Amino acid sequence: MGQPRLRxxxxxxxxxxLCAALFFCTLQAxxxxxxxxxxxxxxxxxxxxxxxxxxxxRFLSVAIDADLMAQEKFxxxxxxxxxxxxxxxxxxxxxxxxxxxQDFMQFRPQREPFSSxxxxxxxxxxxxxxxxxxxxxxEKRLKQEWALQASVLQHEELLGKFDRKNxxxxxxxxxYAFANCSGLDLIFGLNALLRTPDxxxxxxxxxxxxxxxxxxxxxxxxxxxxxxxxxxxxxxVRVDGYQxxxxxxxxxxxxxxxxxxxxxxxxxxxxxxxxxxRKDLLTGFxxxxxxxxxxxxxxxxxxNGRDTxxxxxxxxxxxxxxxxxxxxxxxxxxxxxxxxxxxxxxTSSAYGGGALGLSDTFVAGFMWLDKLGLAAKLGLDVVxxxxxxxxxxxxxxxxxxxPLPDYWLSVLYKRLVxxxxxxxxxxxxxxxxxxLRVYLHCTNRKSSSYRQGSVTLFALNLSKNQATxxxxxxxxxxxxxxxxLQSAEPGVDGLQSxxxxxxxxxxxxxxEQTFPPLQGTDLRPGEHLKLPGLSFAFYVVKQARAPVC
Numbered sequence: 368m369g370q371p372r373l374r375x376x377x378x379x380x381x382x383x384x385l386c387a388a389l390f391f392c393t394l395q396a397x398x399x400x401x402x403x404x405x406x407x408x409x410x411x412x413x414x415x416x417x418x419x420x421x422x423x424x425r426f427l428s429v430a431i432d433a434d435l436m437a438q439e440k441f442x443x444x445x446x447x448x449x450x451x452x453x454x455x456x457x458x459x460x461x462x463x464x465x466x467x468x469q470d471f472m473q474f475r476p477q478r479e480p481f482s483s484x485x486x487x488x489x490x491x492x493x494x495x496x497x498x499x500x501x502x503x504x505x506e507k508r509l510k511q512e513w514a515l516q517a518s519v520l521q522h523e524e525l526l527g528k529f530d531r532k533n534x535x536x537x538x539x540x541x542x543y544a545f546a547n548c549s550g551l552d553l554i555f556g557l558n559a560l561l562r563t564p565d566x567x568x569x570x571x572x573x574x575x576x577x578x579x580x581x582x583x584x585x586x587x588x589x590x591x592x593x594x595x596x597x598x599x600x601x602x603x604v605r606v607d608g609y610q611x612x613x614x615x616x617x618x619x620x621x622x623x624x625x626x627x628x629x630x631x632x633x634x635x636x637x638x639x640x641x642x643x644x645r646k647d648l649l650t651g652f653x654x655x656x657x658x659x660x661x662x663x664x665x666x667x668x669x670x671n672g673r674d675t676x677x678x679x680x681x682x683x684x685x686x687x688x689x690x691x692x693x694x695x696x697x698x699x700x701x702x703x704x705x706x707x708x709x710x711x712x713x714t715s716s717a718y719g720g721g722a723l724g725l726s727d728t729f730v731a732g733f734m735w736l737d738k739l740g741l742a743a744k745l746g747l748d749v750v751x752x753x754x755x756x757x758x759x760x761x762x763x764x765x766x767x768x769x770p771l772p773d774y775w776l777s778v779l780y781k782r783l784v785x786x787x788x789x790x791x792x793x794x795x796x797x798x799x800x801x802x803l804r805v806y807l808h809c810t811n812r813k814s815s816s817y818r819q820g821s822v823t824l825f826a827l828n829l830s831k832n833q834a835t836x837x838x839x840x841x842x843x844x845x846x847x848x849x850x851x852l853q854s855a856e857p858g859v860d861g862l863q864s865x866x867x868x869x870x871x872x873x874x875x876x877x878x879e880q881t882f883p884p885l886q887g888t889d890l891r892p893g894e895h896l897k898l899p900g901l902s903f904a905f906y907v908v909k910q911a912r913a914p915v916c
Contacts, residue, residue, distance in 0.1 A: 408835040408836075408837060408895070409793050409794065409795045409800070409803065409834065409835070409836060409837065410793075410794040410795070410837045410839075411791055411792070411793060411794065411805060411824070411836055411837065411838055411839070412791065412792045412793075412794050412839065413789070413790075413791050413807055413822070413824070413838065413839055413841075413842070413911075414789055414790035414791070414807075415789055415807075415911055415913035415914070415915065415916070416913070416914055416915060417789070417790070417915060418787045418788065418789065418809075418915045419744070419788045419789060419790050420743060420744065420745075420746050420787075420788040421787050421788065422743050422747070422748055422749070422786045422788065423708075423748045423786065424459050424786050424813075425459045425460045425461050425552065426739075426743060426748070426749055426750060426786060427457070427460060427739060427750060427752070427777060427780055427781060428460040428461035428462070428463065428750065428751045428752065429454075429457060429460055429461075429462060429463070429551075429751065429752045429754070429755040429763065429777075430462070430463040430464070430465065430466070430713060430751050430752060430753050430754045430755065430757075431445075431462065431463070431464050431542075431754060431755055431756060431757055432465075432466040432467075432468065432753070432754050432757035432758065432759075433464060433465055433466045433467075433468035433469040433472060433556065434466065434467075434520045434757060434758050435756070435757055435758075436468070436472065436532070436534050436538050436542075437468060437516075437520065437532050438516060439534060439535065439537060439538045440509065440512075441509060441512075441513055441516060442537075442538045442541040442542065443501055443505065443509060443541060444501065444506070444509050444510070444513065444756070444768075445541050445542065445544070445545035446500055446501035446541065446544070446545070447501045447506050447768055448500055448501070448879070448880060449768050449876075449879045449880060450545075450756065450764065450768050451545065451548055451549050452880050452882075453764055453768070453770060453774070454545070454549035454550075454551060454755065455549050455550055456778050456781070456882070457551075457755075457777060457778065457781055458549070458550040458551060458781075459550070459552070460551055460552070460781075461551065461552045461553075461554055461588075461749065461751060462545075462546045462549075462551035462552065462553050462554065462755075463554045463556065463590070463712065463713070463751050464542060464553065464554065464555050464556055465554070465555075465556025465590055465593050465637070465713070466556070466593055466713070466753070466754075466757075467524070467529065467593055467594070467601065468529065468532070469556040469557070469593050470558050470559055470560040470592060470593055470598075470601070470602070471529045471530065471531050471532060471558070471560070472531070472532050472533070472534055472558055473531065473532075473533050473534075473558060473561070473572050474533075474534060474535075474539075474572055474573075474575055474576040474579070475533040475534065475535055476535065476536055476575065476579065477535045477536065477537075493539070493540045493541075493542075493543030493544045493547060493583060493585050494544075494547065494583075494584075495544065496544065496547070496548035506768075510766060510767055510768065513766055514766045516758075517757075517758040517759075520758040521720050521758055521759065524719065524720055524758075525719075527600065527601065529601060529602075536579055539576070539579065539580065539585070540583075542555075543580075543583075543585045543587070546587075547585075547586075552587075552588070553585075553586075553587040553588070554587065554588045554589065554590055554632070554634060555580075555587050555588070555589055555590070556589075556590040556591075556592070556593060556637075557573045557576075557589060557590065557591045557592070557618070558572065558573070558592075559591050559592025559593075559595065559598075559606075559614060560592070560598065560601075560602050560604060561573075562604065566604070566606065566610065567610070567613070567614070567617075568591070568613075568614035568617060568618070570617060570618065570621050573591075573618070573621065574621055577621065577622075577625055577628060578625070580628075581625045581626050581627055581628065584627060586627065586631075587628075587631065588631050588632030588633065588634065588661075589618070589622065589628070589631065589632070589633050589634070590633075590634050590635055590637060590664070590712070591614060591615055591618050591633075591635055591636075592611075592614075592635070592636065592637065593637050593713075594637060594638060594639050594666060595636055595637070595638060595648065596638050596639045596648055597639065607648065607651055608647060608648045608649065608650060608651015608652040608654070608655065609651045609652075609654075609655050611636055611648065611651070611652045611655070611656075612651065612652045612653075612654070612655025612656035612659075613655060613656070615633070615635055615636070615652070615655075615656040615659045615660065616655070616656050616659050618633065618659075619633060619656075619659040632661045632662075633659060633660050633661055634660055634661060634662050634663075634664050634710065634712065635652075635660050635663070635664055636648075636649065636652045636663075636664065637664045637665070637666060637712045637713065638652075638664075638665050638666070639665070639666050640665060640666060640667045640668075640692045640696075641665075641692055641695040641696060641699070646695070646699060649663075649665070649696070649699055649700075650699055650703060653699070653700065653703040653704050653707075654703055657703060657704035657707055660707075661708070662707070662708040662709065662710045662748060662749070663696075663700050663704070663707050663708070663709050663710070664709075664710045664711075664712025664713075665696050665709070665710075665711065665712060666711070666712060666713040666714060667689060667692055667693075667711055667714045667738075668714065668715060668716065668717055668718035669685050669686070669688060669689070669716055669717065669734055670685065670716070670717045670718075670722070671717060671718060671719055672716075672717035672718060672719040672720055672721045672723075672725075672726065672759075672760070672761075673719050673722075675722045675725065676725075677725060677730060677859070677862065677863065680716065680725055680730045680731060680733055680734055680862075681730060681733045681829045681862075681901070682829075683801045683802060683804070683829060685734075686733070686734065686737045686741075686804070689737075689738055689741055689742070690741060690745060693741075693742065693745045693747060694745065696709060697709060697745070697746065708748040708749075709746070709747055709748060710747065710748055710749040710750070710751065711738075711742060711747055711749070711750040711751060712749075712751055713751055713753050714738065714750060714751065714752065714753060715735075715752060715753040715754075716731050716734045716735070716761055717761065720758065720759030720760060720761070721759045721760035721761030721762075722760065723760050724760075724863050725760075725863065726759075726760045726761040727760040727761065727762065727765065727771055727865060728771075728772065728854075728862065728863045728864055728865050729772040729853075729854035729855070729861070729862050729863070729864050729865075729866075729867050730854075730862035730863060731761070731772070731773055732772055732773055732776050732852065732867075732903060733827055733829065733903065735752070735773050735776060735777075736776055736780070736825065736827055736903050737804055737827055738750065739780060739784075739806075740804070740806030740825060741806075743788045743806070743808070744788055744806060752773075752777070756768070763777060765865070769875075769876070770874070770875075770876065771865055772852075772854075772864075772865070772866065772867040772874075775852070775867055775869070775874045775885075776852060776867075776903075778885065779850055779852070779869075779885060779905055780825075780905075781811070781814060782811060782814050782815055782885070783810060783811055783815065783823045783825075783850065783905045783907060784808045784810070784811055784823050784825065784905070785808050785809040785810055785811040785812065785813075785823070785916070786808070786809075786811075787808055787809035787915060787916060788806075788807075788808055789807040789808060789809065789822060789913070789915070790807065791805050791806065791807035791824065792805075793805060802828065802829040802830040803826065803827070803828055803829070803830070803834055803836075803898075804826065804827045804829070805824060805825070805826045805827075805836075806824070806825050806826075807822060807823070807824050807825075808822065808823050808825075809821075809822055809823070809913065809916035810822055810823045810907055810916065811823070812916075817907060817909060818909065818910075819916065820910070820911055820912040820913050820914070820916050821907055821908060821910070821911055821913070821916060822907075822908050822911040822913050822916055823905055823906065823907050823908075824838075824905070824906045824908065825903065825904065825905045825906070826896075826898055826903065826904055826906070827902075827903040828898045828899065828900055828901065828902055828903065829901070830900055830901070831859070831900040831901060832900045833897060833898065833899050833900055834897075834900075835895050835896070835897060835898075836895060836896035836897075836898060837895050837896075838896070838908070842908055842910075842911055843892060843893040844892050844893070844910065845892055845908050845909055845910035845911055846889055846890070846891075846892055846909045846910060847889070847890040847892075847894070847896070847906050847907065847908050847909065848887035848888065848889055848890070848906070848907040848909060849870070849887055849888045849889075849890055849896065849904060849905075849906050850869060850870065850885075850887045850888075850905040850906075850907075851869070851870050851888075851898070851899065851902060851903075851904040852867055852868070852869055852902060852903055852904060853867065853868050853871075853899060853901075853902045854866075854867060854868070854901070854902075855867055855868055855873055862901060869885060869886075870886075870887070870888050887905075887907065
């Protein structure tokens, strides 16, 4: 049987509320034959008169793994002008510095004692955006050495053995300079495995670090520990929810003693996705310390990077697992601490450092874009991508500091998608409906020139066949700007390409500091949206006239 197509009834219902008009348009649907060769022509129902959710303007945020600090010389990579330009394109965003290695690092000052009475910030290294600009020859050498270091770190991760490491003021200066000069809001992850014989968090080293950062007027927020559910496995230490909460309450008191961090953000507990005792850990933590944190953070990965497959990355059942886990976390948080914001404090495609040849290729975009759409739809406030740069294969920027497909996807999301989440549905009962995933937001007007009332639809086609999308007749007079992302190579095998095309044009930097033109293609008013198989796209409906946008 043919699929319904909406008649043009914009004129008939122009005086009515947009949602009411959409409802009556749907009732007048008539059947038309489905295309034999195509995926299927489907109608979309768009609700543009009500904001369903609203997320943080820094919703898409990024991380740098603490393993970059395992040898301080690699922190100088953060002085690369190219990397800073790439990072700036992702603002506004948080920059989380943390991960497994954070719980094995200690601050070891090497300079003369710093004075908290020195209020001049002009000479502080982290505030100088040209002081740490990396010379090209040094950058080239560090990138070559980092490729070897990343292999060593991956081996450590595989063995589950982590050595304690020290870091100095210079590493902190480099990190803060990068965040500050790129326009990112830094969140620093403290070591929670520094503990007393009574298994209480020992804050002495953290206070030493905070006093240094306070003296330098480094504005940042804080976390304590990474995945406390795995402390026993990593370090033979078991911490229950109550004690974890007590540790955060103690940190909160420490922050109150500082000059500039008494009002800074505190986020946690960065627990792994719900499973067995992790639920009790999160519940006990919230019952003890929910008032101390500004947002509750948890981590999510879809698959194990060591045994996953290409099919997993585009399997709707795998993608749907995020909703199951998210709803479990939201239920726990809202039952104990109603109204508390919830973040995905660390997330990517595959845990264990990612899946080689998958997490760093075009196919990873299906997991990443769907996660962004679904997380916002479900009400998560911030999603922090693991990682911007670092070891593993789930990075946005590779070891040569060249953008990977997920980077370009992230930049387009930042430019086109606003924080207001709207409702959209595929009006089809076909079994193929599950292979087409659609999301709708107000268009981001802060970083684009689109007019008030425009909306951005983004869609993923998990099928090999082209999908034809029809918008309601209410939008038939609107010009639509299309941004279609496909792998640089054709077919299923091409999904593992480390390059992408935007509207057919290969995406790559013009030079070390110049972006390619990220331009959309205008479609004629009333023209159906053609979404190629195994691709995803953003569609800006310029004259949607959505009253909430």
